[in-house]
Amino acid sequence: xxxxxxxxxxTTTAKAAPPPPRRRSKGSPLTTxxxxxxxxxxxxxxxxxxxxxxxxxxxxxxxxxxxxxxFSGSGFWFGHHFALWDNVQTLFRAQGGIYSRWLLNSLLxxxxxxxxxxxxxxxxxxxxxxxxxxxxxxxFGTVLAAVLxxxxxxxxxxxxxxxHTGVVNTFWSVFIPSIVSPFGxxxxxxxxxxxxxxxxxxxxxxxxxxxxxxFAMGMRIMAPAMVTxxxxxxxxxxxxxxxxxxxxxxxxxxPVTVGLVGWREMQGYPIGYATVVTGAMLSVVPVVxxxxxxxxxxxxxxxAGAVK
Amino acid sequence: MTIPGGGxxxxxxxxxxxxxxxxxxxxxxxxxxxxxxxxxLRELRRAAPFVLPFLLLFVCVYLIPTGYSLEQSFFAVxxxxxxxxxxxxxxxGFDNYVQxxxxxxxxxxxxxxxxxxxxxxxxxxxxxLVLALMLDSAAARGGRLFRVAYFVxxxxxxxxxxxxxxxxxxxxxxxxxxxxxxxxIHASFVSDAALPFSIANxxxxxxxxxxxxxxxxxxxxxxxxxMEAAALDGCTGWKAALLxxxxxxxxxxxxxxxxxxxxxxxxxxxxxxxxxxxPNLSSTYTPIMAxxxxxxxxxxxxxxxxxxxxxALICVLSVAVxxxxxxxxxx
Numbered sequence: 001x002x003x004x005x006x007x008x009x010x011t012t013t014a015k016a017a018p019p020p021p022r023r024r025s026k027g028s029p030l031t032t033x034x035x036x037x038x039x040x041x042x043x044x045x046x047x048x049x050x051x052x053x054x055x056x057x058x059x060x061x062x063x064x065x066x067x068x069x070x071f072s073g074s075g076f077w078f079g080h081h082f083a084l085w086d087n088v089q090t091l092f093r094a095q096g097g098i099y100s101r102w103l104l105n106s107l108l109x110x111x112x113x114x115x116x117x118x119x120x121x122x123x124x125x126x127x128x129x130x131x132x133x134x135x136x137x138x139x140f141g142t143v144l145a146a147v148l149x150x151x152x153x154x155x156x157x158x159x160x161x162x163x164h165t166g167v168v169n170t171f172w173s174v175f176i177p178s179i180v181s182p183f184g185x186x187x188x189x190x191x192x193x194x195x196x197x198x199x200x201x202x203x204x205x206x207x208x209x210x211x212x213x214x215f216a217m218g219m220r221i222m223a224p225a226m227v228t229x230x231x232x233x234x235x236x237x238x239x240x241x242x243x244x245x246x247x248x249x250x251x252x253x254x255p256v257t258v259g260l261v262g263w264r265e266m267q268g269y270p271i272g273y274a275t276v277v278t279g280a281m282l283s284v285v286p287v288v289x290x291x292x293x294x295x296x297x298x299x300x301x302x303x304a305g306a307v308k
Numbered sequence: 309m310t311i312p313g314g315g316x317x318x319x320x321x322x323x324x325x326x327x328x329x330x331x332x333x334x335x336x337x338x339x340x341x342x343x344x345x346x347x348x349l350r351e352l353r354r355a356a357p358f359v360l361p362f363l364l365l366f367v368c369v370y371l372i373p374t375g376y377s378l379e380q381s382f383f384a385v386x387x388x389x390x391x392x393x394x395x396x397x398x399x400x401g402f403d404n405y406v407q408x409x410x411x412x413x414x415x416x417x418x419x420x421x422x423x424x425x426x427x428x429x430x431x432x433x434x435x436x437l438v439l440a441l442m443l444d445s446a447a448a449r450g451g452r453l454f455r456v457a458y459f460v461x462x463x464x465x466x467x468x469x470x471x472x473x474x475x476x477x478x479x480x481x482x483x484x485x486x487x488x489x490x491x492x493i494h495a496s497f498v499s500d501a502a503l504p505f506s507i508a509n510x511x512x513x514x515x516x517x518x519x520x521x522x523x524x525x526x527x528x529x530x531x532x533x534x535m536e537a538a539a540l541d542g543c544t545g546w547k548a549a550l551l552x553x554x555x556x557x558x559x560x561x562x563x564x565x566x567x568x569x570x571x572x573x574x575x576x577x578x579x580x581x582x583x584x585x586x587p588n589l590s591s592t593y594t595p596i597m598a599x600x601x602x603x604x605x606x607x608x609x610x611x612x613x614x615x616x617x618x619x620a621l622i623c624v625l626s627v628a629v630x631x632x633x634x635x636x637x638x639x
Binding site: 037038041042044045048049051052053055056058059062070071074075076120121123124126127128131133134136139143146148149150151152153154155156157158159160161163164176177179180182185211212215235238240241242246257260261264265267273276277280283284287288291 | 487
């Protein structure tokens with residue numbers, strides 16, 4: 001990859017070096033680029049954009065095709081018959097309308113789990129940043145170590161414990177693990193430490209406000225971090241497959257990911273491929289909607305997480 | 309430290325002084341100890357309502373399952389006689405661990421993810437770094453549009469991405485193979501030899517954009533002055549990018565590396581969904597799949613052992629990566 005990058009480099013340096021450094025920071029030699037390397041950069045970036053978008057495009061196009069056309073003709077362009085509505089109707093009627101139940105379950109796990117985990121993480125992160133107490137560093141160290149322990153590796157031990165205690169195949173077996181976000185605590189602590197002034201807490205105490213009241217004020221400052229934590233937890237829960245597929249045998253409790261994979265494994269009968277593809281496309285909509293509506297928040301939070 | 313080396317003369321005089329001073333201090337130290345304890349109690353009372361809700365759940369969801377698995381890994385179910393008279397759980401010592409390290413299925417699965425990781429992680433991070441540098445460079449136009457395009461795969465759940473790719477890989481249904489067939493190339497994405505690469509492709513597709521955005525965010529934080537200073541020294545363009553910018557975003561690179569390695573070892577969603585188009589895909593293809601097979605065959609103690617080994621391996625690997633990179637910064 002990098003070896004193909006080298007050719008344009010000499011021309012860039014040769015052209016850019018001679019002009020004397022200008023005073024304005026924006027007009028440095030860094031911004032003068034010759035058209036050839038600009039074209040090259042654009043070509044490479046477009047090629048990868050195509051690579052990332054093509055499968056998504058296939059998904060969208062395929063959801064508009066009837067089962068007869070799905071695997072004939074060009075896979076990457078619309079068929080003769082626009083069958084999206086038929087597909088959606090078939091989807092929501094299949095197996096007594098279980099798809100809407102799956103969507104509702106996913107929404108319940110992801111929104112409920114996201115809200116509760118964000119609140120718990122914000123409280124804990126706030127205390128770890130702003131309230132000194134004995135054992136604080138030990139708590140933070142343990143939480144930080146847990147960030148590195150991947151959820152799929154934890155899923156089997158959780159299943160073993162939950163099946164031992166009889167919690168498996170209940171709503172709680174998926175919900176309880178969803179409300180614990182060590183990453184959320186980590187991000188909240190970083191954000192609270194750098195954004196909530198100590199003066200605010202002291203002033204609150206002098207005015208006789210309770211600790212919870214002071215935290216409520218701090219929470220307003222922490223809002224961007226909390227939105228980021230919520231968003232990441234929402235996506236993590238919505239996209240989770242292993243944990244719910246292990247825990248939930250009852251299909252009426254399953255989230256949409258588990259349900260769809262079950263349908264895919266039927267290999268086209270009795271649930272058609274067109275229905276599976278349409279279901280897959282619709283299952284992505286809430287995640288996209290969440291990202292778009294909260295964009296201004298998470299892009300800031302992501303930057304903070306990457307830099308610190 | 310001075311005790312073994314110091315003579316009796318040097319040690320002699322201070323002794324009574326410390327004693328007398330300690331006598332003097334005791335009164336105040338008792339009171340300060342009391343106030344200290346009071347202060348600590350007050351601090352704990354103040355922080356507890358904020359920390360405990362998370363901490364209790366954290367203990368339930370992280371520490372207890374880990375401890376439980378660790379405990380279970382030292383036991384085994386012994387079936388007496390022909391298995392008709394029931395079974396009992398007995399202490400097995402390290403038997404399960406010995407078995408894990410002789411289990412060819414499990415070792416093969418580790419080898420497979422290691423192989424996928426060795427080809428996929430460097431390739432993905434190299435692409436991500438190049439894209440991030442391009443997004444960050446002055447030569448880029450329409451950066452916002454590209455950033456959104458690169459981030460799109462992240463929004464697709466792992467299994468949904470696996471599902472889409474399973475259709476694109478399916479020997480009889482795929483538009484890609486049909487296109488290649490018409491060009492005279494008869495390729496299979498699901499043969500035994502192609503499978504690791506097909507899976508690596510899904511991973512690259514799903515995570516490159518995410519890593520690009522993380523690196524781009526870090527690149528944005530590199531101070532403009534640094535780049536100006538480099539330019540004054542005649543270092544611009546790709547040379548400046550590779551020699552000046554890349555070392556500045558080390559922490560972000562390290563983070564993406566560690567998370568990518570961890571991600572490969574916990575591989576599950578993609579191969580699990582690929583199974584519908586690749587019947588030849590082993591049911592113990594990845595370590596997690598091997599562990600799940602132990603679960604489904606009710607061998608819970610062995611599944612616990614496999615989880616412990618996998619978790620420990622991932623911890624050791626991430627620590628090793630952190631260590632190796634810290635060493636290189638020092639030298």
